[in-house]
Amino acid sequence: MKKLLALVLAAAMALSLVACGAAKPAAESEPASTAESASESAQTEPAAGKHKIGILAPAVTHGWVAAVAYNAELRCKELADQVDYKLYTSTNADEMTAQLDDLKTWGAEAVVAFPQWEGMEVPIKAAIDAGLTIVNFDIAIDAEGVYRVSGDNEDMGVQGAKYIVDKIGKTGNVVILEVPTSGSVSELRKKGFVDTMAEIAPEMKLTTYATKFTREDGLKDFADILTKNKQIDAVYSMDDETSIGVLQAIKEAKRTDIKVVTGGGGCQEYFKLMPEYKDIWVESALYSPAMVKDAVDMALDVLNGKTVEKVKIIPTTIVDRDNCADFLDEKSPY
Known part of the structure; x- marks a missing residue:
């Protein structure tokens, strides 16, 4: 009887252990940070042979800015066999600095940064001193050791002047739309335009307005501006978004005198408008947010030990109705 009781107790204990084991939950993965990309980038350790690259971009203030983060992430995904990544967006320098610290803790070897905020020089220099490779997109800052990829703002103005002269000739009334609040961006684009126009069409009448x-x-x-100027032959606008508004104003005013409207950036909506205007040459000097892909490539090249120039300036490409189909990207947020 005692022997039988012992066997029953042993069986009960065994069943209890099995039940406890079955009830134990599987280990849960830590939720990915809401600020980072939902991708393999959440790994703590990179897969064998991969480099860890961080992306720092501003929060969306403009369609072009949104497309920077989009294209940076797109390139990292294209390089999935070589790169693990984390993507953060920020609204000010303090937030971007904190994110840079997070990337250091994560173990980032390189960071592609779009430091629009003043005050990023010190944290970026500290990151370089700590051994990180920093590639800035578009923005030049005073930090020794930083790499940079950018478009050519002055050349955008040069190409805009050449385009207008090609379409309307060497005389006429041209409105320049400058953007003083954008600092060196507007200054360089205007300089390239005015200097080139003075050289190739000195008789052209230029009138400048701020927007x-x-x-x-x-x-x-x-x-x-349309109410103040009865005859305008061309508009030198520096930005695609501005130009969309310009085209709407022209349409609403039923003006037929304007033969050229330039732009700048890489706005998909603007590209799609180009073929619709048969009597106006709608142009964009491409300053594409897709250039950030080159910044990701530069970071990877440095990590792979390749010789890389500190600054890469990407030449201007002109887009109009003749070639706009080549630049359409249905997935782009810009």
């Missing part, structure tokens, strides 16, 4: 890099301001400001 902003938004379609709303383009519409509002150019509607006012």
Whole structure:
């Protein structure tokens, strides 16, 4: 009897252990940070042979800015066999600095940064001193050791002047839409335009007005400009968003005198508008957010020990109705 009781107790204990084991939950993965990309980048250790690259971009203030983060992530995904990545967006320098620290803790070997905020020089230099490779996109800052990829703002103005002269000749009335709040961006684009126009079409009449890099301001400001100028042959606008507003103002005013409207950036909506205008040459000097892909490539090349120039300036490409189909990307947020 005692022997039988012992066997029953042993069986009960065995069943209890099996039940406890079955009830134990599987280990849960830590949730990915809401600020990072939902991808393999959440790994703590990179897969064998992969480099860890961080991406720092501003929060969306403009369609072009949104496309920077989009293209950076797209390139990292294309390099999935070579790269693990984390992507952060920020609204100010303090937030971007904290994110840079997070990337250090994660073990990033390189960071592609779009440091629009003032005050990023010190944290970026500290990261370089700590052994990280830093590649800035678009923005030049005073930090020794930083790499940079950028478009050519002055050349955008040069190409805009050449394009207008090619379409309307060497005389006429041209409105320049500058954006003083954008600092060196507007200054360089205007300089390239004015200097080139003085060289190739000195008889051209240039009139300058201030606006902003938004379609709303383009519409509002150019509607006012149209009432002040009875004859305008071409518009040198520096931004695609501004130009969308300009085109709307022209349409609403039923003006037929304007033969050229330039732009700048890489806005998909603007590209799609180009073929619709048969009597106006709608142009963009491509300053594409897709250039950030080159910044990711540069970071990877440095990590792989390749010889890399500190600064890469990407030449201007002109887009109009003749070639706009080649630059369409249905997935782009810009």
